[in-house]
Amino acid sequence: xxxxxxxxxxxxxxxxxxxxxxxxxxxxxxxxxxxxxxxxxxxxxxxxxxxxxxxxxxxxxxxxxxxxxxxxxxxxxxxxxxxxxxxxxxxxxxxxxxxxxxxxxxxxxxxxxxxxxxxxxxxxxxxxxxxxxxxxxxxxxxxxxxxxxxxxxxxxxxxxxxxxxxxxxxxxxxxxxxxxxxxxxxxxxxxxxxxxxxxxxxxxxxxxxxxxxxxxxxxxxxxxxxxxxxxxxxxxxxxxxxxxxxxxxxxxxxxxxxxxxxxxxxxxxxxxxxxxxxxxxxxxxxxxxxxxxxxxxxxxxxxxxxxxxxxxxxxxxxxxxxxxxxxxxxxxxxxxxxxxxxxxxxxxxxxxxxxxxxxxxxxxxxxxxxxxxxxxxx
Amino acid sequence: xxxxxxxxxxxxxxxxxxxxxxxxxxxxxxxxxxxxxxxxxxxxxxxxxxxxxxxxxxxxxxxxxxxxxxxxxxxxxxxxxxxxxxxxxxxxxxxxxxxxxxxxxxxxxxxxxxxxxxxxxxxxxxxxxxxxxxxxxxxxxxxxxxxxxxxxxxxxxxxxxxxxxxxxxxxxxxxxxxxxxxxxxxxxxxxxxxxxxxxxxxxxxxxxxxxxxxxxxxxxxxxxxxxxxxxxxxxxxxxxxxxxxxxxxxxxxxxxxxxxxxxxxxxxxxxxxxxxxxxxxxxxxxxxxxxxxxxxxxxxxxxxxxxxxxxxxxxxxxxxxxxxxxxxxxxxxxxxxxxxxxxxxxxxxxxxxxxxxxxxxxxxxxxxxxxxxxxxxxxxxxxxxxxxxxxxxxxxxxxxxxxxxxxxxxxxxxxxxxxxxxxxxxxxxxxxxxxxxxxxxxxxxxxxxxxxxxxxxxxxxxxxxxxxxxxxxxxx
Amino acid sequence: xxxxxxxxxxxxxxxxxxxxxxxxxxxxxxxxxxxxxxxxxxxxxxxxxxxxxxxxxxxxxxxxxxxxxxxxxxxxxxxxxxxxxxxxxxxxx
Numbered sequence: 011x012x013x014x015x016x017x018x019x020x021x022x023x024x025x026x027x028x029x030x031x032x033x034x035x036x037x038x039x040x041x042x043x044x045x046x047x048x049x050x051x052x053x054x055x056x057x058x059x060x061x062x063x064x065x066x067x068x069x070x071x072x073x074x075x076x077x078x079x080x081x082x083x084x085x086x087x088x089x090x091x092x093x094x095x096x097x098x099x100x101x102x103x104x105x106x107x108x109x110x111x112x113x114x115x116x117x118x119x120x121x122x123x124x125x126x127x128x129x130x131x132x133x134x135x136x137x138x139x140x141x142x143x144x145x146x147x148x149x150x151x152x153x154x155x156x157x158x159x160x161x162x163x164x165x166x167x168x169x170x171x172x173x174x175x176x177x178x179x180x181x182x183x184x185x186x187x188x189x190x191x192x193x194x195x196x197x198x199x200x201x202x203x204x205x206x207x208x209x210x211x212x213x214x215x216x217x218x219x220x221x222x223x224x225x226x227x228x229x230x231x232x233x234x235x236x237x238x239x240x241x242x243x244x245x246x247x248x249x250x251x252x253x254x255x256x257x258x259x260x261x262x263x264x265x266x267x268x269x270x271x272x273x274x275x276x277x278x279x280x281x282x283x284x285x286x287x288x289x290x291x292x293x294x295x296x297x298x299x300x301x302x303x304x305x306x307x308x309x310x311x312x313x314x315x316x317x318x319x320x321x322x323x324x325x326x327x328x329x330x331x332x333x334x335x336x337x338x339x340x341x342x343x344x345x346x347x348x349x350x351x352x353x354x355x356x357x358x359x360x361x362x363x364x365x366x367x368x369x370x371x372x373x374x375x376x377x378x379x380x381x382x383x384x385x386x387x388x
Numbered sequence: 389x390x391x392x393x394x395x396x397x398x399x400x401x402x403x404x405x406x407x408x409x410x411x412x413x414x415x416x417x418x419x420x421x422x423x424x425x426x427x428x429x430x431x432x433x434x435x436x437x438x439x440x441x442x443x444x445x446x447x448x449x450x451x452x453x454x455x456x457x458x459x460x461x462x463x464x465x466x467x468x469x470x471x472x473x474x475x476x477x478x479x480x481x482x483x484x485x486x487x488x489x490x491x492x493x494x495x496x497x498x499x500x501x502x503x504x505x506x507x508x509x510x511x512x513x514x515x516x517x518x519x520x521x522x523x524x525x526x527x528x529x530x531x532x533x534x535x536x537x538x539x540x541x542x543x544x545x546x547x548x549x550x551x552x553x554x555x556x557x558x559x560x561x562x563x564x565x566x567x568x569x570x571x572x573x574x575x576x577x578x579x580x581x582x583x584x585x586x587x588x589x590x591x592x593x594x595x596x597x598x599x600x601x602x603x604x605x606x607x608x609x610x611x612x613x614x615x616x617x618x619x620x621x622x623x624x625x626x627x628x629x630x631x632x633x634x635x636x637x638x639x640x641x642x643x644x645x646x647x648x649x650x651x652x653x654x655x656x657x658x659x660x661x662x663x664x665x666x667x668x669x670x671x672x673x674x675x676x677x678x679x680x681x682x683x684x685x686x687x688x689x690x691x692x693x694x695x696x697x698x699x700x701x702x703x704x705x706x707x708x709x710x711x712x713x714x715x716x717x718x719x720x721x722x723x724x725x726x727x728x729x730x731x732x733x734x735x736x737x738x739x740x741x742x743x744x745x746x747x748x749x750x751x752x753x754x755x756x757x758x759x760x761x762x763x764x765x766x767x768x769x770x771x772x773x774x775x776x777x778x779x780x781x782x783x784x785x786x787x788x789x790x791x792x793x794x795x796x797x798x799x800x801x802x803x804x805x806x807x808x809x810x811x812x813x814x815x816x817x818x819x820x821x822x823x824x825x826x827x828x829x830x831x832x833x834x835x836x837x838x839x840x841x842x843x844x845x846x847x848x849x850x851x852x853x854x855x856x857x858x859x860x861x862x863x864x
Numbered sequence: 865x866x867x868x869x870x871x872x873x874x875x876x877x878x879x880x881x882x883x884x885x886x887x888x889x890x891x892x893x894x895x896x897x898x899x900x901x902x903x904x905x906x907x908x909x910x911x912x913x914x915x916x917x918x919x920x921x922x923x924x925x926x927x928x929x930x931x932x933x934x935x936x937x938x939x940x941x942x943x944x945x946x947x948x949x950x951x952x953x954x955x956x957x
Contacts, residue, residue: 035434043433054937055427055434085892133918141433146664146916174436175923176665176916234900242661245877246466249477250431252878254529254952256941266527266953270470271880283879284892290873291865291893292900293468293659302661304903306913311906313914338899351917370917407929414929421948422939426932432941442927463915470878472952518955521946528949657876662915667922 015097017042019072022104027071028063028163029098029107033080033141034150036060036070043141044076047251047258047277057139058174059108059150059167066166071104081143081244082113082236083281084338089118095153096123106163107153112144112240114344117356118330120153121363126380128152128160131370132351133178135164136171144243147348157357157380161185164373178371188378194219194366195323197226200343204329211360212329219379221327227315228308232342235312236349238292238305244282245289251277309349316350320369325379328365330356355380390590391625393618395553395583396545399560400538401570402514402578403446409513409537410437410480410666417576421530429535431475437666443537444669446569447487447511448679450539453563453686454506456491458676462511464666468659472529473516483660486510487539487671493563495555504556505544514538533577539569545584545595550614554607557581562687565712573751574606581610587621596621597632601646603639613639617646690715698728707736713751717760724761727768734764738778742785759784763791771795773802775848804851806858809842812850813858816841827863835859865893 017032018040030036033043037056042048064070074094077083093115095107100123109116111129120127129151137148150167154160162185169182196216201209215221228235253259253273260272278286292301319326332340347354347367354367355376368375408415411428428435444462451458465483488509495502516534518527541560547553561572561579572579581604586596601617604610617637624632637646685693687709694705708718714735721731739760743753763784767777772795780791780800795801803809816838817824827834835856842855870890874881881889935948944951 051941053427053432053434054933054940055432057434084896138436139434173438175438176436176667176918178918179920228906231903231906234903237896238900243664246468246478246661247433249468249470249877250433250475252431252470252477253943254472254950255431255475256943259943263953266472266955267878268880269953270878271874274877275879275881280885280888283881283885284889286877286879287870287873287889287893288896290659290876291897293661294873294876295657295659298659298661301900301903303913304906304908306662306915307908307911308903308906310911310914311908313917349917406927407925412925412928412930412932414931416929420935422935422950423948424929425935425938427938430938438925439922440927441924444924461921468876472950472955519949520954521951524946525954526946526951527953527955528946528951530949659876662913664916667916667918667920669924670921 015074015094015101015103016072017044017075017094020070022069022071024069025102025105026067027069027104029071029074029095029104030057030060031076031080031095031107031109032073033076033110033143034060034073034108035139035141036073039073041073041141044078044080045278045282047248048141049258051257053139055139058136058171060139062167063163068105071098074098074107076109077113077115078279078282079141079143079244079248080110080112081282081285082240082337082341084237084284086279086281087335087337088113088115089337089340092123093119093153096120096125099123099125099153099155105154106159108150108167109153110140110143110148111151111344112147112348114341114348116151116153117344117354117365118340120356121330121358124155124358126154126157126160126358127356128154128164128373128376129347129354129356130164130168130373131353133176134168134183134353134371134373136167136174136177138171138173142247144240145247146243147240147351149351157377161373161377185373185377187381188374190378190382192219192324192375192379193322194221195224195319195326196221197229197326197328198223199225199229200328203332203334205331205333207362208329208331208364211362212327212364214360215327215364222323224319224322224326226326226346228312229342229346231308232312232345232349233338235305235308236341236345237288237338238301239309239349241285241289242293242302243289245286245293248278248282248286253277312346313350316346316352316369320372324372324375325366325368328367330363330365391587391618391622392590392592393548393585393587393614394545394595395547395585395614397541397543397547397553397556398582398584399541399543399557400580401450401541401560401564401572403443403537403539404568404570405440405442405446405537407440408535409440409443409511411435411535412438413535415536417578419532421528422532424532425534429475430531431477437480437663439666439669440537443511444487444671445679446537447509447539448671448676449567449683450509450541450564450569451488451491452676452680452683453567453569454488454491454493454509454541456488456506456509458671459485459487459489460671461485461668462487462671463668464663465660466663469656471515472527473518473531473534475516475531475534479513479515480663480666481512482510484662493556493559495552495559497549497551497555499549499551502546502552504546504552507542507544509539509541512538512540545586550611553583553610553614557607557610562710562712566686566690566715567683571712580604583610583614583617585614585617585621587618587625596625598634599632599646600636601639602636602649605641609639609641612641612644613646616644620646687715694728700728700732704732704736708732711750713753717753717755717757720757721760721764724758725764725768727764730764730768734760734781738781739785742778742782746785755785756788759788759791766791766795770802770804770851772800773849773852775843775852776800776802779848800849802851803846803849804854806854809850809854810858810862812842812845813838813855813862816845817862824863865890865897
């Protein structure tokens with residue numbers, strides 16, 4: 011069972027333990043990020059979040075398995091296999107686990123295992139020591155069985171890090187559930203596309219707390235925007251993997267060029283290669299304006315739309331699955347929070363679970379909804 | 389047919405910071421391979437860029453010195469390509485919001501004064517170094533230089549001769565080295581220059597085919613390459629012997645020719661995009677003022693001070709302000725000897741000739757200025773004479789020993805005792821009657837002969853002024 | 865996207881895909897390209913591109929040099945090194 015969820019395992023004496031997705035670095039141990047490219051990579055660095063958890067007295071249980079570099083995928087259905095972190099926490103092999111949930115996999119899967127996933131505001135938790143996927147979207151979040159444990163851990167790992175200039179200046183955070191009542195928004199256009207079970211859970215929740223309908227703008231183009239922006243950054247973040255300094259190197263080369271091409275062709279899986287090609291495609295001189303620049307502009311419009319929404323609502327509820335099983339289409343469900351850097355919590359409510367999204371830095375509202383309003387429904 | 393050569397320059401200058409642009413590794417030259425490297429500049433994942441404040445300040449200074457507009461909010465971008473000396477597969481540079489724009493540099497050549505316009509200055513990181521191992525046929529990569537901050541100064545195509553190009557580079561070097569922006573040493577690679585060159589018929593408004601020349605490692609190489617490439621263009625235009633294409637060419641100093649470079653740089657799509665890991669850097673008015681007031685004395689300011697305040701000659705002042713190193717030696721020695729004319733004479737006369745004998749170029753003269761000052765003072769205070777002084781200085785330069793101790797131990801003190809010297813002069817005169825007669829006949833040069841004799845007998849330690857006056861008295 | 869175009873992008877990103885993979889990428893990329901063209905329906909006139917969701921300026925680091933790791937640690941993961949250098953096949957000028 012360990013081997014199923016863990017890429018590497020550490021011995022623990024207590025149950026006050028944490029797991030880390032294998033793209034989070036522990037000094038002296040392997041950090042493979044689920045990729046052949048990093049199969050033998052031992053980092054000289056340790057992630058800030060690890061230092062903070064260890065300083066707080068928690069023990070490291072192990073490195074959980076992830077899909078290659080934790081990237082969003084289009085062909086391989088990453089949603090069909092259980093996330094290592096969710097598996098480990100649900101089997102009680104660790105109390106909590108940390109993940110970079112750019113793809114939305116943990117947000118989607120945690121509730122099915124009776125777990126919560128807390129995805130913080132971009133800029134809350136240090137990314138120092140995280141193998142980057144999409145730098146402008148990566149953020150470390152918490153898989154947990156108990157929501158108080160989850161927010162307690164978030165309070166330990168969150169806070170300014172001088173090794174990460176993209177963290178907010180606040181030195182520390184202490185989370186406490188905000189008191190209701192809460193104004194909840196329910197996006198009708200998204201609900202129309204949701205699968206039945208997932209939709210029912212959301213409707214049950216909306217019925218219990220009361221929710222106001224709204225249209226989530228740009229929902230139809232979120233897969234494109236998400237995928238275009240992600241691929242460009244993923245391709246760029248992985249151009250350092252070339253078999254020269256560390257990591258996998260092909261055995262089949264005669265000159266410099268095939269050292270590069272064979273290493274990179276052999277070292278990456280198909281979805282990673284597709285993302286890299288698409289990344290180059292959208293950044294090429296010919297296409298930059300129509301695809302990449304365009305997507306950056308729509309991202310701004312989306313962010314402005316979010317500001318407008320959250321002036322009306324404390325939180326917005328979203329389903330976890332679409333009728334259409336395609337991973338590309340389902341990206342849209344997680345892209346709103348990810349593209350805007352908003353905090354969200356996936357909760358095991360109803361038969362399928364749902365996600366709640368709040369304005370940036372309003373984790374306490376999400377905490378409050380989880381504690382106050384929802385405790386009866388889980 | 390008269391032709392006009394039109395050139396623009398891209399000059400890369402390594403900024404004189406302690407640490408690299410985005411990480412805290414040392415930016416100093418000369419360490420052993422991969423000593424000044426961390427996971428970030430070795431291309432490993434997990435670290436995030438942390439902008440070096442001093443690098444931005446030096447960029448601001450570079451802009452102020454070249455009369456540019458300083459951009460108030462600057463951003464950084466990623467430029468993508470693969471090469472072993474580029475650890476991450478991209479270079480962090482500035483495409484969309486460079487730190488400086490629209491400036492100019494005034495130059496002076498034999499043809500007169502001219503303004504060279506600067507299109508922009510941007511900050512970017514340097515790549516590592518490749519060393520080729522001919523025995524094994526492999527290449528070796530050193531990332532010490534990867535991540536060192538550079539500014540790239542892009543000029544408008546305002547150059548019309550290689551004299552102008554040289555004057556511009558020397559001016560940039562003078563300004564930047566004095567202001568502490570960079571030591572601008574072409575031989576160490578802290579200043580690099582690419583030339584964009586085209587040729588057209590004199591009087592034409594259209595530009596000819598442009599080629600870019602790279603691998604220019606000295607001012608001499610630049611002058612030779614410009615001459616070669618100009619001739620090549622003219623020859624192609626006139627005879628059609630070869631076709632001129634827009635391309636990048638590499639200068640080969642050994643053969644004295646340019647060759648097309650294998651990878652067509654113009655065809656490369658760098659897929660630039662804004663770097664989301666580096667937030668915008670805001671440059672306030674206050675910061676610019678603060679930086680401006682901290683700029684050390686510039687060559688032309690120092691020239692004014694040396695000529696007006698100290699009364700040094702134009703020649704001497706130009707020499708001292710022509711090199712940051714010489715200028716620093718002057719300043720430091722002035723801390724020990726508060727006599728600018730003396731210090732200038734010693735530097736321009738004695739120190740310069742010693743350096744020439746030892747084959748040390750001006751920029752590389754290294755001397756302990758306190759010891760230098762001691763030598764000057766000993767001569768000033770008539771402890772030793774000038775000739776002994778120069779010999780002692782030579783030893784200080786070569787061996788860095790303490791001049792006062794050396795003079796004492798070797799008993800080089802000046803002999804000024806009048807009685808002793810008079811006796812000596814009488815002896816020499818008595819032994820050289822013929823010369824005395826020549827002197828009385830009107831040959832002034834005899835004095836030097838007698839002086840030489842006295843110096844020989846005193847191992848060069850006699851006070852020349854005293855000897856001179858005694859000689860004149862006794863020979864009259 | 866046709867196979868020739870895929871090969872152009874492969875050269876840019878240093879891949880050399882086997883035929884079947886190249887065809888698969890061409891197929892997927894063509895579908896994605898079609899999907900991307902939907903973006904033109906969104907009116908983005910006068911909209912500033914968003915690069916980072918954070919709305920504060922960069923901090924600045926004091927110019928002090930600090931050694932983070934030893935040279936041995938830097939070279940420890942390298943597949944091929946020689947005398948303190950990373951070793952690669954000969955580059956061509």
